[in-house]
Amino acid sequence: MAGFWVNMGPQHPMTHGLWNMRVKIDGETIVDAEPEIGYLHRGYEKIMEVREFQKNVVLTDRLCYVSSITWSHAYCLAVEKMMGIEVPPRGQWIRVVSLEIQRLASHLMWLAAFAPDLGLLTGLLWALRERELFLDLLQLLTGARMNQNFPRIGGVRNDLPPDFDKYCKKIVTHFRKKLDEYEALMHSSKIFLMRTQGVGRISAADAINWGVTGPNLRACGVDVDFRRKEPYETYDEVDFEPQVWRGGDGGDSYARFVCRFNEMRESCKILLEALAKTPKGPYRAKAPRRAEGEGFARTEDSRGEALFYVIGDGDDRPYRVKIRSPVFCTMAATPIMLRGNKMADVVAILGSVDVCVGEMDK
Amino acid sequence: MAVDWQLAAFLILSALEVAGSILVVTSKKLVHAAFWLAMTLVTIGGIYLILLSEFVFLIQILVYAGAVPVLFVFGIMLTRRKIMEEVTPPERTETATVPGKEGNP
Amino acid sequence: MSGHLVAPNLFELCRVLIGGILGILSDAIKGAAPPGSPVEGLRGLGDAILAPWLIDLSAWLIAITIMVTWAAAVMLLTFMWIERKTYSRLQDRYGIMISVWSLPFWPFSWWAKRRNKPTHKGLGWLQNVADGVKLLQKENITPAKADSPMFHTAPVLIASSTILIFAALPFSEGFLIADVPLSLLFILAAFSLAPLGILIAGWASNNKYTLIGGMRAAAQLMAYEIPLLLAVIALLFYSGTLNVIDIVGAQEVALLTIGPLSIPAWNIFSIPQFLGFIVFFVAIIAEMERIPFDIPEAEAELVEGWLTEYSGMRFGLVFGFKWLRAIAGSALIVILYFGGWSGPVWYTANLSVGGAVVPIPIIPHEVWFLLKLVLLFLVFVWISWSVPRVRIDQILNIGWKRLIPLALLALILAAVFAAFAPLPAGIR
Numbered sequence: 001m002a003g004f005w006v007n008m009g010p011q012h013p014m015t016h017g018l019w020n021m022r023v024k025i026d027g028e029t030i031v032d033a034e035p036e037i038g039y040l041h042r043g044y045e046k047i048m049e050v051r052e053f054q055k056n057v058v059l060t061d062r063l064c065y066v067s068s069i070t071w072s073h074a075y076c077l078a079v080e081k082m083m084g085i086e087v088p089p090r091g092q093w094i095r096v097v098s099l100e101i102q103r104l105a106s107h108l109m110w111l112a113a114f115a116p117d118l119g120l121l122t123g124l125l126w127a128l129r130e131r132e133l134f135l136d137l138l139q140l141l142t143g144a145r146m147n148q149n150f151p152r153i154g155g156v157r158n159d160l161p162p163d164f165d166k167y168c169k170k171i172v173t174h175f176r177k178k179l180d181e182y183e184a185l186m187h188s189s190k191i192f193l194m195r196t197q198g199v200g201r202i203s204a205a206d207a208i209n210w211g212v213t214g215p216n217l218r219a220c221g222v223d224v225d226f227r228r229k230e231p232y233e234t235y236d237e238v239d240f241e242p243q244v245w246r247g248g249d250g251g252d253s254y255a256r257f258v259c260r261f262n263e264m265r266e267s268c269k270i271l272l273e274a275l276a277k278t279p280k281g282p283y284r285a286k287a288p289r290r291a292e293g294e295g296f297a298r299t300e301d302s303r304g305e306a307l308f309y310v311i312g313d314g315d316d317r318p319y320r321v322k323i324r325s326p327v328f329c330t331m332a333a334t335p336i337m338l339r340g341n342k343m344a345d346v347v348a349i350l351g352s353v354d355v356c357v358g359e360m361d362k
Numbered sequence: 363m364a365v366d367w368q369l370a371a372f373l374i375l376s377a378l379e380v381a382g383s384i385l386v387v388t389s390k391k392l393v394h395a396a397f398w399l400a401m402t403l404v405t406i407g408g409i410y411l412i413l414l415s416e417f418v419f420l421i422q423i424l425v426y427a428g429a430v431p432v433l434f435v436f437g438i439m440l441t442r443r444k445i446m447e448e449v450t451p452p453e454r455t456e457t458a459t460v461p462g463k464e465g466n467p
Numbered sequence: 468m469s470g471h472l473v474a475p476n477l478f479e480l481c482r483v484l485i486g487g488i489l490g491i492l493s494d495a496i497k498g499a500a501p502p503g504s505p506v507e508g509l510r511g512l513g514d515a516i517l518a519p520w521l522i523d524l525s526a527w528l529i530a531i532t533i534m535v536t537w538a539a540a541v542m543l544l545t546f547m548w549i550e551r552k553t554y555s556r557l558q559d560r561y562g563i564m565i566s567v568w569s570l571p572f573w574p575f576s577w578w579a580k581r582r583n584k585p586t587h588k589g590l591g592w593l594q595n596v597a598d599g600v601k602l603l604q605k606e607n608i609t610p611a612k613a614d615s616p617m618f619h620t621a622p623v624l625i626a627s628s629t630i631l632i633f634a635a636l637p638f639s640e641g642f643l644i645a646d647v648p649l650s651l652l653f654i655l656a657a658f659s660l661a662p663l664g665i666l667i668a669g670w671a672s673n674n675k676y677t678l679i680g681g682m683r684a685a686a687q688l689m690a691y692e693i694p695l696l697l698a699v700i701a702l703l704f705y706s707g708t709l710n711v712i713d714i715v716g717a718q719e720v721a722l723l724t725i726g727p728l729s730i731p732a733w734n735i736f737s738i739p740q741f742l743g744f745i746v747f748f749v750a751i752i753a754e755m756e757r758i759p760f761d762i763p764e765a766e767a768e769l770v771e772g773w774l775t776e777y778s779g780m781r782f783g784l785v786f787g788f789k790w791l792r793a794i795a796g797s798a799l800i801v802i803l804y805f806g807g808w809s810g811p812v813w814y815t816a817n818l819s820v821g822g823a824v825v826p827i828p829i830i831p832h833e834v835w836f837l838l839k840l841v842l843l844f845l846v847f848v849w850i851s852w853s854v855p856r857v858r859i860d861q862i863l864n865i866g867w868k869r870l871i872p873l874a875l876l877a878l879i880l881a882a883v884f885a886a887f888a889p890l891p892a893g894i895r
Contacts, residue, residue, distance in 0.1 A: 006675070028860065119758050119856025125558035191759055191854050194861055344762060344858045393617060393670055400663060420652040428659030428692070432685050435666050439682060 003031045008346060010039055016113045017357030021334075021350065028342045033335040037328075040361040048321040053079050053291070054153055056318070061147040063323070064359035067106035067302040069098050069138075071359065072151045074299040075321075077232060078308035079153050082295025085285050091155030092233045093278040098141060098150055099233075100271040101168075104175075105134040106302035107264050110354045114257070115186070117351035118195050123185065130178050133171045140167065155284030165275040172268045179265060187258075196254040200337040200349030203251060210336070211329035214304025215263060216353060218244045219255035226300035238273055240266045253352035260354065290316045303327050303354055325359040371412055379405040392438045400431040470812035472831040473641035477534065480641075482526035489525075493517050534644050538633045539791060544595045546844060547790050552591060553845060554852040563591030602783035610673050610776050617671035622781045624664030629788045631657040632795045639808045639832035640712055650711040654799065655696065658754065661792070662688040665763075668785070669773035680772030683859045684756065684763030690866035691753035691760075697874035698743040698750070701881040702734060702803055715807030735804040739880035744804045746874045751796040753866065756789060758851040762859045797843045801836065805843070810835030 003026035010020045020036035044063065048056045060075040061068040073095060080087065108131040115123025135145040140161055142148035150157050186192050202212070204220040217224055225242035227235040243262040245255040291312040298307045304326025313319040330353055337349050382402035389395040407422035473480055496513035500506045555562025566589020568579035579586070609618060635650040637643035647653060662685040669681015706714045721729035722736060734740045753760040764772040774785050801807055812828045857865070
């Protein structure tokens with residue numbers, strides 16, 4: 001029997017962000033799927049060509065507005081490689097601190113979106129309550145909760161505020177207790193396991209072929225974390241463990257959920273360690289105004305591999321900026337995850353994949 | 363003026379039931395027919411009530427108004443492709459709506 | 468009066484009330500038309516309004532109005548408020564907090580302005596009233612190609628079948644509309660009328676999604692009616708009667724007396740009935756369409772499921788009556804398994820009314836019933852807001868493959884217990 005196409009979106013209460021997912025259903029089973037993206041395309045790569053290097057940080061913040069610092073930082077890394085400047089150690093450590101706080105805030109936003117997809121409306125409010133703590137930390141550090149404009153080419157915008165490590169310690173201690181509460185709410189709920197285990201499976205080979213990266217790839221059992229594989233900043237001096245699903249049957253929504261969830265614990269560890277190890281000294285190096293060359297930087301964004309390729313031609317603006325977004329590639333792989341599942345699983349699968357439309361559409 | 367309430371009730375319920383059964387057979391839309399069927403069966407139950415068999419009346423409601431029309435509507439919905447526009451074509455002479463007759467759009 | 472405040476019967480109480488009012492009216496008419504006056508014919512009117520059929524009819528109308536107002540206005544609003552406050556607190560926020568000083572008419576507006584009272588530091592009970600008023604003044608939109616007669620009939624079916632439950636559902640021995648011999652079956656039959664209305668509502672909206680939602684809802688409700696009824700049959704082995712008042716009466720005797728305390732013979736304390744309780748509990752959550760079984764109304768995929776296309780008060784009725792069904796479901800569980808309205812009553816000093824001496828109970832049966840109802844409802848709210856939603860095929864799986872065997876087991880156990888281990892005489 002032929003199926004018919006159903007549009008889930010672009011106006012849909014639970015597709016987070018503005019995109020459309022067309023699924024072809026036969027009864028209750030999904031036969032095919034086709035994501036339609038581009039509703040949020042803002043022409044970033046072109047706009048960045050007409051702004052000076054430093055002013056582009058304001059734009060890269062808004063690529064993935066939930067996880068701003070990681071994107072601006074990737075851009076700054078690429079430009080620094082192009083200009084050949086070196087960030088002082090204190091700047092690198094402060095960058096690590098801000099990145100991990102931002103990663104925590106981003107993962108909490110994902111959790112706050114994933115839980116109500118499954119019907120657990122309490123999870124929305126609990127995760128957002130915890131996210132407020134980290135947004136407070138970010139405000140203390142950078143002056144803004146979101147879209148902070150914090151990384152600079154050559155370092156960071158400002159130094160750590162006084163007593164910052166005390167605040168971080170307090171919040172992390174509180175947060176670790178809350179993570180245990182979340183585990184009680186989600187990991188041990190039989191209904192949650194019923195909804196996520198075995199659902200939305202993608203094999204490791206498929207994931208690698210389609211370019212899936214980040215927690216989605218680690219959930220399939222592939223140990224690829226760019227903070228370990230190609231360490232940038234001072235990640236090689238920090239002791240943490242990339243969360244890889246080491247069970248047998250990975251690649252389903254539950255594995256993705258667990259990997260991202262445990263990454264939050266690891267981020268707490270990295271945060272405290274980085275605060276303890278930050279040396280004294282300058283936090284920003286002077287960057288030249290004009291530059292010529294090519295710079296290429298690959299970082300582990302909250303959602304996967306974020307890649308910037310910047311070409312300068314001697315002007316004070318980039319000649320070309322190329323952005324590689326992890327969600328763009330993962331979105332291409334979602335039809336594989338969706339095929340064979342029931343329609344009620346669409347939101348569960350897409351929620352576990354952590355879509356951020358801003359970076360997908362650029 | 364001694365009104366025989368039993369007779370009056372019986373007449374009203376029978377009239378409703380006969381009207382309902384005629385509507386079942388003459389409805390153009392199948393879901394309407396299922397709805398009128400439910401009404402017919404409920405009024406038959408009402409007649410059981412006049413005859414003082416409350417148990418049979420309640421079982422009639424439970425089964426025939428709660429389950430059977432739902433079954434019919436499920437059957438209609440699962441076997442027709444274009445459920446929104448099923449109308450018996452007016453040029454047919456028979457008055458019964460028969461599902462699956464070719465010529466339906 | 469044996470413990471219930473509304474005695475002996477709501478109807479009798481209304482009849483006394485109406486008789487009194489009509490008597491005063493009749494005396495007034497007769498007083499205004501003394502025998503020798505030109506309007507002597509009015510004396511006949513004064514006698515006519517005391518006709519028994521008129522008094523009975525008015526008493527019935529007043530009783531029904533009181534019951535419907537109590538159930539569909541007071542209880543509905545209060546239970547909606549309880550749910551909204553409870554789940555807000557579970558979510559670590561305050562919840563609805565509108566206070567009585569926000570009412571836009573005298574005396575509240577005047578006093579609030581004079582004393583500069585805050586409008587949102589109150590209990591929040593009025594929020595549901597405000598929501599109802601908001602829904603009343605919204606436009607009733609009918610979708611373009613919707614099947615208009617069915618679209619308008621479906622909410623009527625759902626709402627009327629839900630209110631019909633309260634014709635036979637008692638809040639105590641006296642606070643009821645009708646004491647029919649088969650009231651339990653009546654309540655269950657009224658419960659089972661809803662799937663038809665939901666299915667028609669989903670179909671008549673001319674919307675692919677509501678159709679899917681309606682079919683899912685009907686499938687779920689019908690799947691879970693079977694374990695519900697099987698658990699009730701298991702109960703019948705013990706109670707031997709389908710009359711709700713007798714079922715509760717049988718649970719009022721003491722099972723075990725330890726000193727001054729006596730544990731009443733609630734049905735939940737017996738093993739097969741405990742199994743039946745578990746089955747009934749899960750089945751009634753599915754019948755009430757609450758999370759974890761609310762896929763038909765799942766906001767995640769289908770906005771509001773089968774009632775997406777309804778707006779205005781049509782939506783308000785159907786949406787609000789979900790809570791009425793929740794009240795009815797909780798009331799059923801309290802009656803069948805938790806001893807209904809039974810509880811220690813304690814009488815206070817007597818009150819003489821019109822020559823008779825009448826003992827007034829403190830903590831009457833109505834209060835016990837409401838207390839148990841609220842506690843059970845809180846359990847439902849707690850479960851609903853701490854677990855995710857179950858997928859529809861998993862819901863049907865649970866209903867058909869897990870609950871029905873359990874219910875059959877309870878049935879067999881109940882039959883065995885009733886045959887070989889009959890309860891002592893006096894406890895039925």
